């Protein structure tokens with residue numbers, strides 16, 4: 458995919474966005490990196506100050522500036538805390554795009570990035586191929602051997618990625634592309650569902666559960682065949698032109714007017730999908746369609762909670778706590794819906810954890826790129842989880858699920874980690890298995 462593109466306002470922090478910050482500091486305690494390091498330059502206010510310096514030509518884009526921007530989780534916790542309406546998420550994405558446009562990376566790193574962002578994530582064939590290779594690695598005993606002997610650690614970044622790689626789920630969700638799943642009972646809505654990119658390989662069962670839960674709620678579910686990665690990981694990594702190219706492919710594949718809603722089960726993806734209007738605002742051929750598309754995007758929990766959802770649940774005796782996905786809570790302002798859905802299931806005992814809205818350290822691929830800070834943030838999260846004595850941690854984003862599973866492995870007490878939709882699906886099935 459060519460990265461060449463029309464320039465856009467998304468490619469550098471804009472003065473009117475920067476001017477909104479009045480430097481009050483009310484966001485500081487909401488920032489996980491500031492809480493860990495106590496350094497002004499690693500706080501939202503400090504990062505904005507540095508962006509202002511660059512924008513006004515008072516400072517260069519130095520390695521130190523890049524480091525402080527890189528260390529940001531882009532969790533947007535500061536946006537929620539900010540009384541001035543600073544749209545920090547846009548600022549940090551734009552700052553990264555600006556950095557990336559002039560950045561020369563060493564060749565192995567730039568090759569890996571090019572492969573991951575331009576070949577792998579946008580391509581169904583490449584993801585399938587890598588998925589099958591990884592499945593063989595995991596099931597043949599090679600993974601166990603490589604990990605137990607430490608061989609995997611000889612491969613640098615690849616080794617780190619391997620240690621964090623989730624279990625491949627076959628058959629991949631791609632096998633459902635192009636299909637239409639009829640509503641159970643009377644059709645109340647017609648929706649398009651996005652399968653994600655790596656979720657097709659690593660969260661195929663979650664995607665299937667999402668289809669089941671939607672059809673249980675009277676939705677006809679269409680899985681559009683031409684869809685691709687939403688571009689969120691690209692945008693968070695400063696590759697705005699690539700994100701725009703992916704957005705255009707999704708707009709070409711999905712006619713928003715044909716659907717009541719466009720559904721995702723990933724908080725991180727939903728946040729970017731809802732910003733397609735902003736992302737393509739400077740593209741006359743796509744701007745209107747992008748706005749129309751973005752207006753129809755709904756997280757699956759937000760969507761279900763907005764309608765009279767099917768409460769024909771069987772009992773699930775489970776003590777749970779809920780971890781907000783940053784991009785669902787701070788990016789999309791969806792907080793009550795997932796909690797209401799979970800609390801409507803008989804047998805569920807819901808325990809709110811302290812700082813549930815604070816990032817778990819996943820942040821897309823941040824846990825790969827910044828493992829130390831990610832681990833420190835996760836450790837703090839798991840302390841709050843333990844205090845609830847919950848048996849299960851429920852969340853609404855696949856990336857958070859992986860991170861929290863790592864948290865349970867390192868600091869937990871064997872808690873289960875699940876998506877809201879998986880719990881709903883189980884409760885529907887519990888009812889069905891009782892035959893009533």
Ligand code: SF4
Pocket residue numbers: 487488489490491499500501504528529530531532533534535536545
């Ligand atoms: S996005 Fe998150 S990590 Fe970055 S400055 Fe805001 S609160 Fe801190």
Ligand code: SF4
Pocket residue numbers: 477478479480481482483484485501502505535538539540541542543
């Ligand atoms: S980002 Fe908002 S809360 Fe933080 S210092 Fe600026 S105005 Fe204050």
